[in-house]
Amino acid sequence: MEGPFDLKALAIERLTSKTLAPAVSIGNHKLIALEGITKIYLVEEIETHALSGIHLKIEPGEFVLISGPSGCGKSTLLSIIGLLDSPTDGSYQLGDKEVSGLSLDQRAHIRNREIGFIFQSFNLIGDLSVYENVELPLAYRGLKHSERKAMVLEALEKVDMIHRKNHLPNQLSGGQQQRVAVARALAGKPQILLADEPTGNLDSKNGKVVMEMLKNLNEAGATICMVTHDESYAKYARRIVHLFDGNIVDETTNTHTRN
Numbered sequence: 001m002e003g004p005f006d007l008k009a010l011a012i013e014r015l016t017s018k019t020l021a022p023a024v025s026i027g028n029h030k031l032i033a034l035e036g037i038t039k040i041y042l043v044e045e046i047e048t049h050a051l052s053g054i055h056l057k058i059e060p061g062e063f064v065l066i067s068g069p070s071g072c073g074k075s076t077l078l079s080i081i082g083l084l085d086s087p088t089d090g091s092y093q094l095g096d097k098e099v100s101g102l103s104l105d106q107r108a109h110i111r112n113r114e115i116g117f118i119f120q121s122f123n124l125i126g127d128l129s130v131y132e133n134v135e136l137p138l139a140y141r142g143l144k145h146s147e148r149k150a151m152v153l154e155a156l157e158k159v160d161m162i163h164r165k166n167h168l169p170n171q172l173s174g175g176q177q178q179r180v181a182v183a184r185a186l187a188g189k190p191q192i193l194l195a196d197e198p199t200g201n202l203d204s205k206n207g208k209v210v211m212e213m214l215k216n217l218n219e220a221g222a223t224i225c226m227v228t229h230d231e232s233y234a235k236y237a238r239r240i241v242h243l244f245d246g247n248i249v250d251e252t253t254n255t256h257t258r259n
Ligand SMILES: Nc1ncnc2c1ncn2[C@@H]1O[C@H](COP(=O)(O)OP(=O)(O)OP(=O)(O)O)[C@@H](O)[C@H]1O
Pocket: 001, 002, 003, 004, 041, 042, 043, 048, 049, 050, 068, 069, 070, 071, 072, 073, 074, 075, 076, 077
């Protein structure tokens, strides 16, 4: 399943600040520090404990993989890390800021600057061109046209999609659509890239292309946190966090060389 993401919140963010300045600063802090994070969903008086006391710290520049069976809370965890949702309880320190209790608008402000998302089903907007899809999150920052253009073209160049910038998403292959989604995620130069099963709808060849892209972005300094079922991608991450029933049950460090 795609997970508990509010795509409308991602696309339609009313932002007030008009600068490129970071929304959080790292200094001596961990980039991400979760302490005792819980998430309880309440639907028709039935409680689901999607996360039950998660402790997780992520340093700048890490590549962390989150794995575990369907329904164990992976997407919920990613949506909390990505400020799409807030926890029921616990503390979330992002750089120098406690962000667990922020309002929707405050979360949107930080998310728009610091976090890029890549989803399994690409989630490009069908009646916008490749260029416009990548530009959309930047438009909400109130940047000048020339600044936006430079950032969009730089991002499309990184994923080798400039030659398709005027195409619509349905005129692209699945692999190409995901490359555009990667460009959209990285165009605003976020500190954190979050990916939920980014290769789930791709064949193995295109899956590898997207993984290589994430690997290159990580080597260039991006912090990446990725959810996957596919054990064959484990080699790309240094750390693998194993979730089960809303808890971190194991954590392994990858010593394999990445290739
Ligand atoms: N918006 C929601 N409202 C109510 N329950 C939810 C909501 N989102 C998720 N859940 C429940 O929380 C639990 C964790 O869901 P989550 O989507 O995080 O799992 P997942 O590990 O990402 O699974 P999958 O691998 O199938 O994507 C599930 O039991 C799910 O039914």
